[in-house]
Every structure is written in structure tokens, then in C-alpha cells.
Amino acid sequence: MTDVLSIDDLVARIPDGASIALPSDYSGCAMTAVRKLIQRGVRDLHVISMPQGGFQVDMLVGAGAVARIEAAAVTLGEYGIAPRFTAAIKSGEIEMWDSTCPALLASLQAGEKGLPFVPFRGIIGSDLLRVRPDWKVIDNPMAESGVKDPIVLLPATRPDVALFHALKADAHGNVWIGVQRELMTAAHAAKQALVTVERIEDADFLRDPVMAPGTISSLYVNAIAVAKEGAWPVGLDNAYAADHKALQDYTSAAATAEGFARWIANPAQVAAHA
Numbered sequence: 001m002t003d004v005l006s007i008d009d010l011v012a013r014i015p016d017g018a019s020i021a022l023p024s025d026y027s028g029c030a031m032t033a034v035r036k037l038i039q040r041g042v043r044d045l046h047v048i049s050m051p052q053g054g055f056q057v058d059m060l061v062g063a064g065a066v067a068r069i070e071a072a073a074v075t076l077g078e079y080g081i082a083p084r085f086t087a088a089i090k091s092g093e094i095e096m097w098d099s100t101c102p103a104l105l106a107s108l109q110a111g112e113k114g115l116p117f118v119p120f121r122g123i124i125g126s127d128l129l130r131v132r133p134d135w136k137v138i139d140n141p142m143a144e145s146g147v148k149d150p151i152v153l154l155p156a157t158r159p160d161v162a163l164f165h166a167l168k169a170d171a172h173g174n175v176w177i178g179v180q181r182e183l184m185t186a187a188h189a190a191k192q193a194l195v196t197v198e199r200i201e202d203a204d205f206l207r208d209p210v211m212a213p214g215t216i217s218s219l220y221v222n223a224i225a226v227a228k229e230g231a232w233p234v235g236l237d238n239a240y241a242a243d244h245k246a247l248q249d250y251t252s253a254a255a256t257a258e259g260f261a262r263w264i265a266n267p268a269q270v271a272a273h274a
Contacts, residue, residue: 002173003223010194010225011036014161017067019046021108021159021186025054025077025234025242028180030165030196032227038063038264048159049074050108050182051101055234055247058082061094062260070097072104079251084260098131103154105182110156111189117153124150162190165230167239169195170203173218176211178238187220196227198239 049071062084235242
């Protein structure tokens with residue numbers, strides 16, 4: 001049964017040192033929950049991006065909350081480089097596990113299916129195999145006799161937590177995510193899925209043939225919390241656009257550690273949307 005919690009109780013379920021799957025900026029970021037984690041002083045998170053990191057990852061890094069990141073990229077998109085992430089990489093403060101979008105999603109799919117690994121081809125010949133010793137190259141055991149056919153084995157990814165924001169949940173704890181299918185994959189793969197939503201409706205999405213395909217069953221959702229504008233400032237598809245001024249303000253402030261500290265401590269930036 002899905003628990004309905006306050007936002008504080010929901011983030012309390014994320015311990016220091018947890019591996020946490022976080023979506024890209026376009027895919028339902030639980031920004032209110034991330035700010036609550038920062039306010040709590042969470043430490044040593046192992047962030048798994050789905051498949052790239054953005055504002056929430058940069059904020060967590062700037063707050064000293066991250067020990068390791070696995071991502072295809074960490075970028076603020078049209079706003080430029082991720083300043084606190086870039087500074088942390090240059091100083092060696094965090095560990096970076098380089099990956100690709102397809103590899104990250106394939107590894108989550110393996111975790112979703114309960115498999116120990118998944119075979120993968122697209123990275124053969126790249127430098128990634130040199131920096132990822134956990135990825136193993138073997139000869140395809142199903143190849144025709146005498147045919148050399150190398151293939152990469154990626155270990156399954158099973159995050160301790162999948163944390164994201166969605167438009168709505170229903171009275172049974174089912175969560176509608178629309179077309180963002182990577183959120184469903186992550187919820188299936190993770191040991192627990194924690195979701196903030198704009199609202200809870202008195203309905204059963206799984207009995208609605210229109211809603212059901214974009215709905216995560218409550219079987220895979222451990223807890224939900226209502227967080228109005230919970231994806232601010234990056235925005236939420238089908239609900240509200242990104243707050244471009246707030247994002248630009250963050251990007252400018254976070255260019256320095258001092259500016260980031262002022263931004264994160266400013267109640268007009270944080271508390272007003274918590």
C-alpha cells in the first residue's frame with residue numbers, strides 16, 4: 001500500500017549514502033523534495049541520472065550532498081554548464097562514472113526485470129570501456145561458431161531510491177506520469193519509489209483505458225506527498241512552464257561557491273517554494 005506522507009516525512013526516507021535515481025530536467029524533477037534534502041544536510045548520495053543531470057543535481061553537488069554521479073552528462077542546457085558540478089569535478093570533490101543515455105536506461109531495465117546484467121553493443125570502440133571497469137566485454141556465446149562477436153555486459157542498476165515529481169496520483173496510490181516512461185522503469189527498478197505530486201484525485205487511473213498506459217501502479221510506489229509547484233523552477237509537462245528568470249538567477253549565482261551559498265540560503269529562492 002502506498003503511504004501518503006508530508007514532504008518532510010517523505011524525504012526522511014532517503015538516508016545519507018543512498019543511491020538515488022533522479023530524472024532529467026524535462027521529466028518530472030522533485031525540486032521541492034531536493035531542496036528539503038539540502039536543508040536537512042543530506043550527505044554522500046550516489047546520484048544515478050535518468051539519463052542526464054540538470055539543475056537538481058547541480059544544486060545537490062553545490063550543497064555538498066553528493067559523493068558520486070553516474071550520468072551521460074550534467075548540464076543546464078540552454079543556461080550553460082552546470083557550475084557547481086564543473087567546479088566539483090575540477091577539484092576532485094566528487095566521483096564521476098561516465099555513461100551514455102542508452103546504457104543508463106538499459107541498466108535500469110535490467111534492474112526492473114531482476115536480471116544481473118544486460119548485453120549492450122553501442123559503446124564498443126569507445127573510451128568508456130577504459131574508464132568503466134564494471135562493464136565487461138565478452139565474446140557473444142550465441143554467435144555462430146568461429147565468428148568473433150564482442151558484446152558488453154552492463155551490471156543491472158537497482159537504486160535505493162527513485163525520486164521524482166508527477167502531475168497527479170489517485171486515491172489508490174497509482175501515479176500518472178504520461179509519456180515519461182523512464183520514470184516507470186526507475187520505479188520498477190528501485191528498492192523504493194518516492195513521488196511528489198501536484199494533487200491526489202478521487203479516481204482509479206488503472207481502470208481508465210486512457211490513463212492506464214501512463215500510470216505507475218501503486219505496487220511500485222512506496223510513498224507520495226503533495227507538493228504544489230513541486231517541480232519549480234524547472235517546470236512540469238502538462239502543468240506549468242519553467243521559471244526562466246529563477247533558472248537564470250541560479251545559474252548566475254552558482255558561478256561561485258559564495259554565490260551558490262547566498263542563493264541556497266535566500267528564503268525568497270527556497271522557502272517560498274518549499
